[in-house]
Amino acid sequence: MAELFHECGIAAVYHLIHDDVSPLVPNNDQNQTAALIPRLLLDIQNRGQLAAGMTSYNTERKQLIRTHKDIGGVNEVFRLGRKEKAEQLIKEYNGRAAIGHVRYATCGTDDRSYAQPFERSHVQKSKWFSFGFNGQLANYQKLREQIEEQDDFHLARETDTEIIMHLLSQDFSIHGRGDLVGTMSRMSKKLDGAYNIVFLNARGDMFIARDPLGIRPVCYAIDGPMFAAASESVALWNLGFDNSSIRTLEPGEMILVQHGRIEKHRFAESPRKAHCFFEWIYFANAASSLDERSVYLSRTQLGVHLAKQERLEIDEDTIVVPVPDTAKSAASAMAYELNIPCLEGLMRNRYVGRTFIESKDRADKVRLKFTPLPEVFRNRKVILVEDSIVRSTTMKGLIDQIRVRGGAKEIHVRVACPPIISPCFYGIDMSNIGELFAPKFMDGPEMTPAIEAAMAKKLGADSLRYLPIDTLHESIGIEESSLCRACVNSEYPTEAGRELYQLALEYKDDPERAQSERAYDVQTLMSTRS
Known part of the structure; x- marks a missing residue:
């Protein structure tokens, strides 16, 4: 059925500082996790072919977090058809942690500025962040009006991704740094709809969150010091994780990677589940398992x-x-x-x-x-x-x-x-x-x-x-x-x-x-x- 499209897909990888090196990391280099993002995105490209991108974190460069994104499929954006260019790009963007995104637009235009992840630069590391978003906010217009009613605020794009970026920035300004579980808890009270979020900041903090209804799927896996997440299980399976280690992130839960630890937190109550049945009959890769x-x-x-x-x-x-x-x-x-x-x-x-x-x-x-x-x-x-x-x-x-x-x-x-x-x-x-x-x-x-x-x-x-x-x-x-x-x-x-x-x-x-x-x-x- 070639006339229906999905919003997008998300991915994340993190190699914790550890004496052991995961066999999933290329060349046993703990700073090469970003090389895994294009592989994850290729396996979820069924969820979006309009644009792709990634943000990586690396303390060995001045640009602590750095984003590469563009219009096109994963092969085009990451130059996978040309070995030298692909290797050079990965070398420039590699790091200990990275998030990735593939996009199909239910809003906005075929413009590079709409490609994700969205990065917000700031001199304060906890406020310098990047994130990707899968889903759609049903109360987008109301949230937009609330923001633009404030005299000194302006939104440049017609997309709920920018709404989320503003809400994250606002929460960091009001509540300070570090409390990412609190940030998601407060945001969940404002958001209505489907939202899976991958987040990475310049302190090396990462989280993956799923909305309280679990409308869109997301899963994760841990292998020693290596953590990864993706919209569909097939991406983690093909990356090399054992199938028994791949888990579903439950509605209203988030995985937080911070201070060298991987922790699961509940940021919102889940009064009911509302998994989109279309994921099983149409959108997802047939090799995936969604919510078990x-x-x-x-x-x-x-x-x-x-x-x-x-x-x-x-x-x-x-x-x-x-x-x-x-x-x-x-x-x-x-x-x-x-x-x-x-x-x-x-x-x-x-x-x-x-x-x-x-x-x-x-x-x-x-x-x-x-x-x-x-x-x-x-x-x-x-x-x-x-x-x-x-x-x-x-x-x-x-x-x-x-x-x-x-x-x-x-x-x-x-x-x-x-x-x-x-x-x-x-x-x-x-x-x-x-x-x-x-x-x-x-x-x-x-x-x-x-x-x-x-x-x-x-x-x-x-x-x-x-x-x-x-x-x-x-x-x-x-x-x-x-x-x-x-x-x-x-x-x-x-x-x-x-x-x-x-x-x-x-x-x-x-x-x-x-x-x-x-x-x-x-x-x-x-x-x-x-």
Whole structure:
């Protein structure tokens, strides 16, 4: 599903001063931990391809903390395709500790100044810091207004990352240095939404914090003197940590590296958990485990549920085809349960990336990304498995291409997710009811055969079937009260999220106001409503 994007991903490494050197450190040099950041970021680049960066800490240089960041993928930003340049960059930025970030924008522009980490210089070491942020603040607009109401304050960017930078700076000015647990505790009372934060200052203090609801995932591992954290477990596993040492950071908790010690602290109470179910069905790497639940196994269980509800007459011409790439696990499991072939009929162009090539024609855009194989589709009854349908733009184009260029005689769409009926205000780029496909046919989460038939007709498919909401927690293996399912049931876990949804409902039939594409635009409407 090539039309949905995530906010970003975070990473951190720290080698404590110790007689032992971790085998994970290149050349047994305790000041080479920054060399590990690009490796971590490569494994979480599924979470953001717009920009990347890192900040390192090294007492052997005047620039105690130093930040390198730019627009582009990890390979581009860290020059990994050119060995000499990559080695020179790592040499310049290496240190005992480092944090890293990959970005996709749900706000702001494709500008280097929006790339993270954000560094704030200061002559006082405890106030000279850098941090990266994964998530989205649902109360961004209110916080922005509170700051700008003060006569001597100004925010230069349209991003909640700058809000967090201001709140950190303000807390350090009021409460002094050193109490980073207190800082996060005080900030948590002001923030509403999803936020994972990695932080590093010029004293060598580091922390990784997860919001009290645990909306976005983050994990960590410790091996002797080496500490590392990342948005997904696969990054730590591939770095060399033993799988048994990788732990989930619980909601409302933070890992603090300070004074030569690694400590876990609770900075906020966690009244409930609200893990985003989309992490398992779409965003995360299939090799990851999030909150102790395997992404791959969750997706295969979704496929099992698809097979259980299948009523299509299966014959020798019936095949299952996944839409690359995240639907593959569900499609394979579905085909196995139905005892029919699962074939790769759609070849994805993995080298398109971000491109200047644009077209107003939907078919052209789909042709740029996918090539249907007539050898697979011709005269076949195709069960086309997709992980979700958000705006339907790609799905419409795919069905047309499979029928016209592929030669399929029937196309039956099966979606390993319930209908997306509500916006996300916690870090996924779907913030407007008007841009969503399902609400044009549905008034609430209830699905009927007649609605599915109308949707199929609109897409150009012979039939369409979604999974019911209950299959989400059953497939993931987490109780339903611990999942955020706001985009499929309109039940938001935070006050600001509920406020934004009511505003979105109010404006969804207003053609002019319904043009806003992101949560920040909706929040601006909230601030300007009469």
